[in-house]
Amino acid sequence: MDSPPSRPSSPKPSDDLSHGVPKDWKFWCIIFSVALSIFLTAIEFTSIGAALPTIAHSLKGEQFIWVGSAYALGETALVPLCGGLSQIIGRQPIMLSALSLFALGSTICGAASTMNMLIAGRGIQGLGAGAITSSMQIILSDLVTLRERGTFSGLMALSWAIGGGVGPVIGGSLAQSGKWRWLFYLNPPICAFNAIMVLLFLRLKTPPATLREKLSKMDIIGNFLVTGSTTSVVIGLTWGGVQYPWLSGHVLSPLVIGLIGLVVFIIYEIYFCKPPVVPIVLRMDWTGASGYIQSFLIAMVLATLSYWFPIFFEACKDKSPSIAGVDIFGLSYSISLIAIMAGIAVKKTGNYSIPIYSGWMLTIIGAGLLTTLRADSSLAKSVGFQIVIGGGVGIVYVATLFPILASLPVTQSAPAMALYVFSRNFGYIWGVTAGGAIIQNELKRNLPASFLTQFPQGVEIAFETIPVIPSLEQPLKDAVRNAFGTTLKVIWQLVLGVAMAGSLCSIGMKQLQLHTKIDKDWGRDESAVNYKWSRASQPAQQTENMKEALSA
Structure with a gap:
């Protein structure tokens, strides 16, 4: 067996690299198309939490937890494969396929007549969402250097946060009006528009090689x-x-x-x-490995909060699904704004260790505050605590990719980013499923027996009753609300434990130099786009561009 090669702490002068691509209007069109894709996936991920009780009631389904689990599973399952395929056929075909899968899954969800059909559609949606997220990270690695990556990761976080912020409101409003199916029907036309953007502007290089040579690199x-x-x-x-x-x-x-x-x-x-899916240079490197572990843990925190926090307001505060979506704005937008600031700070200083340490500490403090929430806690407390933990999550969420990529030569960025997205999405699975398991098991223990006897089918049916809690008679109403509050406290305790584990994993992480170049074999394919767009803007170079295209 081969011994693992040593890890370079910074790029060598002899590496076959080039600087980041020019930040012209075509570059920003690519960034916009990628950000729009992330916006779509964020809406879909966060909107379902506020709408889920209504959807479960409408479809008379008992397996509501699989609505989230199927999406998270699909989002994770094929991510490593997407990284390999993007190396073979290029970035654009993978992104187009991802958008197609997302649109197909959305159509199935919108037309669902049973819970099983909805779950199947959510799984297909998840496949598309996972490929979109993986492609986004790989494309950013192709276009911008690691040193400037923080700014663009912050922009992607902002896109995700905008979608994540309006998602619960959209999902809640449509559910409240009995039109929850439009939560899914709106996705295909947006996907079609974005596919056109991808076709026009996402023209990236694909290194030349035979199909057999490329397939031999697939794990x-x-x-x-x-x-x-x-x-x-x-x-x-x-x-x-x-x-x-x-x-x-x-x-x-x-x-x-x-x-x-x-x-x-x-x-x-x-x-x-x-070659391995796991970059070989990470075998003996704690800095890179800790980045993957921390990515998994912070994603678990984010998924748990995004998916289950709306339930606190609906079940404990008698809020409608749409208002519950508004009430978690403190979480959504604190994550995005702090993420952008953290990304800019890393770009300015080149230091990712201090943001990660401070981010975990802030997350621990916020999670500790959440464990004090009760069904009768004030709205000011619930929103304020969101802002605290959201700030911590935003910092860590953006910063954890830096120890991973700084541990690697830039030529391994694509497989490293595919594994990075896999670790994050795997964290989403644990956040959704573990939170769902806690809710179901704790509700069995905490709901009044007189209330549970009305639902011989099980506690999953009791979950459907959240929309009717405001109409319950006293003292049953307060007993049910307190049961949900006690149940959710266990979820916040889970978040606290995960945050503490993440903080421990950051210990021993080294501060490495951030790359200031990109792999020249990837990046924008100027031979495919320059001549086409230069006719209107640079007529004097028309002949020269044609000569370069013909010679290539």
Whole structure:
């Protein structure tokens, strides 16, 4: 077996690199098209939480947790494969395919007549969303240097936050008016517009090689192991304590198989795979590895907050779905604004360690404050606590990619970013499924027995009753609200524990030099676009551009 190569702390002068591409109008059109894609996925991820009780009631479904889990699973499963495919066929075809999958899944969700059909559509949506997110990170690596990456990561965070902020309002408003299907029907036309933008402007290089040479670089076994293992873990988490007891074979078997599969995947990548999905230079490097672990943990925090916080306002505060969406603006926009500031700070100073340490501390403080929330806590407290934890999440969310990429030569940015997105999306799965499992299990324990007896089908049906809590008679109404408040406190305790684990993982992380160049084999394909667009703007160079295109 080969010994792992040593990790360069900074790019060598002899590396085959070039500076970032010019920031002209075509560059900003690419950035806009990518940001629009992220905006779409953010709306879809966050809007479902506010609308879910109404949707579950409308479809009479018992498996509401799978509405979130299927999306998160699809968003994660094929991300490593997308990284490999983007190296083979280029970035543009992957992004177009991703938008097509997202639109198809949205159409199925909008037309769903059963909960199973909705879950299937959400899974297809997730496949598209995962490919979109992975492609976004890879495209940014192609276009901008790591030193300036913080600013553009902040812009993507702003796009995500705008979508994440309006998502619960849109989802809640449509659910409240009985038109929740339009939450999905609006996506295909936006995807079509964005696909046109991608076709026109996302013209990036693809290094020349035969199809056989490119396919030989695909890690089929690794992708199969990671996809199957992830699916197995999600099944166990979703079934646990709801359909089957936690210690039953139905739950333990998929959990154990999935976790063992992930261990086998890591061992295979380290010692047997050539080339691996996991960048080989990270084998002995704690700085890069901690970046992946922290990405997983902060994504788990973000998913838990985004998905389950609206339930606090709907169940405990008698808020409508649309108003509940407005009430989590403190979380959404504190994340985006602080993320942009953190990205600019990293660009200015080149230091990512201090932002990460401070971000985790702020997240811990915010999570600790959330654990004090009760059903009768004031609105000022619930919003103010959101701003505190949102600021911490925003800092860490943007900064964790820097220790990963700083540990690598820029030629390995694409597979590294695919794995980065996988680790984040895997964190989303745990946030959604673990939060859902807590809600279902704790509601069994905390809801009044007289209330539960009305739902012999199980506590998942009781979850559907959130929209009717305001109409319950006293003292049952307060008892149900307090039950939800007590249940959600356990979720905030989970967030606190995850934040503390993330802070511990940042210990020992080194501060490395940030790259100031990009891989010249990628970036914008000027031979494909310069002549086409220069006729109107630079007539004097028309002949020269034609000569260059013909010679190429």
